Each structure stands twice: as C-alpha cells, then as structure tokens.
Amino acid sequence: MKHTIYYDPQDYISINKISLIGDFNNWNSGLNFLQKNEKGVWSTEIDLQPGEYRYKFLINNLIPLNDPLANLYLPKDDGELASVIIINSEGEKLINTEKYTVNIEKYHLSDEVHESTPKVHKRIFQQTTKRVVSRFEFTNVTGIHTISLLWFRPNGDFHYSSENILYTSEKEASKPTVMWFWLNLIGYEVPSGIWTLKLFIDGAFILQDSFTITTNTYSKMDQKFKISQTGAITDVVI
The missing domain is CATH 2.60.40.10 (Immunoglobulins)
Known part of the structure; x- marks a missing residue:
C-alpha cells in the first residue's frame, strides 16, 4: 500500500x-x-x-x-x-500519540568545552582560535531525540552538520543534560565573516544564531544573551 x-x-x-x-x-x-x-x-x-x-x-x-x-x-x-x-497487517500506518518534551534551558558560544555555564556568550572568534564551541543545556527531556547542529559559511553555503542522541533516564530526569558541538578552526579552510548555526531537534527547526570569525581581536564585543519565551535569542550587552 x-x-x-x-x-x-x-x-x-x-x-x-x-x-x-x-x-x-x-x-x-x-x-x-x-x-x-x-x-x-x-x-x-x-x-x-x-x-x-x-x-x-x-x-x-x-x-x-x-x-x-x-x-x-x-x-x-x-x-x-x-x-x-x-x-500493520492491514496496510495502515500506526500513529504514536505519546507526547514528548525537550526544553533548552541554557545555550552559549565559547572557545572551550566548559562543564559549567560560561559567563560570557562570545560573538567574535579569531581564525587562530582552536574552535568555536556551542554548549546546550537540556531539561525536562522525555523520550529519545536527535539533536542536529548545522553550520553555514558567511556566503550561506552549508559547511557541515553534527548529530547527537539526547536521552535522559528516569533517575536523571531532574538533572540538566549538557551537550557540546564545535567547529574546528585550526587546520581547516574556515573563511572569515559572519557564520550561522541552526539547531534542529528530531528534524524540526528550533534555534538560529550567528557569530563572527575574524583575523582581528574584538574581545570587548563579546556578549551575554538570553533565550526569550518565544525561543528567540536576545542579546544583552555587558
């Protein structure tokens, strides 16, 4: 059928x-x-x-x-x-009506893999930086999910994607689950300019952010941010 x-x-x-x-x-x-x-x-x-x-x-x-x-x-x-x-045996597609949840509690960009939440959400990275690290903290996770992060070059071309599985056992349900994705800069052809990352959960678009890779140093332009109730990212200048 x-x-x-x-x-x-x-x-x-x-x-x-x-x-x-x-x-x-x-x-x-x-x-x-x-x-x-x-x-x-x-x-x-x-x-x-x-x-x-x-x-x-x-x-x-x-x-x-x-x-x-x-x-x-x-x-x-x-x-x-x-x-x-x-x-099924009648040729009908079975529908799973169970409802599952995932909440993005925190999200940051930095140049290191931090176990704890970084104090600064970086926006500017030098080409000599080892990598750009995105850190996500998930809570209220039920079910099993695919977390996909897509990286796009300044000209809009797709660069690459990485994927992880998100699952929390009942014993760990009250604890946040931290996940990292990173873009390696050293030894790779990584052009300067404004890059974009897009987060998908189970194939559904969830979040978009941008950052700059430059040959100069702009540490004073690093910013903190918060995720609004609508899921949009709002910058708050330090």
Whole structure:
C-alpha cells in the first residue's frame, strides 16, 4: 500500500532536492525523491508492506535530518537515530500519540568545552582560535531525540552538520543534560565573516544564531544573551 511522507522546511534551509532514504530502499539516496508543491511542502509516495522501517530525509545530498512528524525514533544498526514508520497487517500506518518534551534551558558560544555555564556568550572568534564551541543545556527531556547542529559559511553555503542522541533516564530526569558541538578552526579552510548555526531537534527547526570569525581581536564585543519565551535569542550587552 502506498503511503505519503511529507516534509515542510519552512525556509529554514535552502533546498534544491530532498531524498528519502531508509530500510525500504537500502538507504540509497538516488531512488526516492520528494517533490515540492505550491505551498512549499515536500512529499513523496512510497509503497510499503507491513513491517517496521527506519528512514531519514537527505537534503541537498548533504544534510541528513529525521522526520519531525514521525514522533517515533529508534537507533539503526550503527547507533544513529532514525525516524520510524510502522505498517500493520492491514496496510495502515500506526500513529504514536505519546507526547514528548525537550526544553533548552541554557545555550552559549565559547572557545572551550566548559562543564559549567560560561559567563560570557562570545560573538567574535579569531581564525587562530582552536574552535568555536556551542554548549546546550537540556531539561525536562522525555523520550529519545536527535539533536542536529548545522553550520553555514558567511556566503550561506552549508559547511557541515553534527548529530547527537539526547536521552535522559528516569533517575536523571531532574538533572540538566549538557551537550557540546564545535567547529574546528585550526587546520581547516574556515573563511572569515559572519557564520550561522541552526539547531534542529528530531528534524524540526528550533534555534538560529550567528557569530563572527575574524583575523582581528574584538574581545570587548563579546556578549551575554538570553533565550526569550518565544525561543528567540536576545542579546544583552555587558
């Protein structure tokens, strides 16, 4: 029976093409492509027999993201978390109605991996800096989630993405979970200018921020920030 799978990027990423990759096509990015309609929503139909299938979207043949509408995510054989679709014996897609939560309690940029919260949210990094480190502190985590961070160059081109699995046991539920992502600068072709990072949870866009990589020193321009109730980042000058 054919089933339609949708993806709505809402202009958070510039997309040329989207491939659907999964167990049903041996994770081959050249077999199932999504088409974009007049409302900007991408979709494709796929014929699935009863069973359980893991899958992802591959955007521009570069960026793997989970399906925000799946609401069920399980590890592949290699440990990577993937979206899951289950088809019952009647050919119907089963829907997981369980509600899960993730809260971003704190977020900072710095040039070191800090166990505790950095006092300064850096905005300016020299090219001679070892790396740009993003630190996220998550609370109220229920379920298992994919945290994806995408880095974009000053000209808007995609640089690379990194992905981690977020899960908190019941015993640790009251404690914040800290996660780091970083952009290595030394030994890599990293142009100066204003860079952008975008955070996705289970394939859904959550947060965007920018920072500058320069050949000069502007330590006085470092800033603190807070996340507003709407999730937007608001700078507060020191």
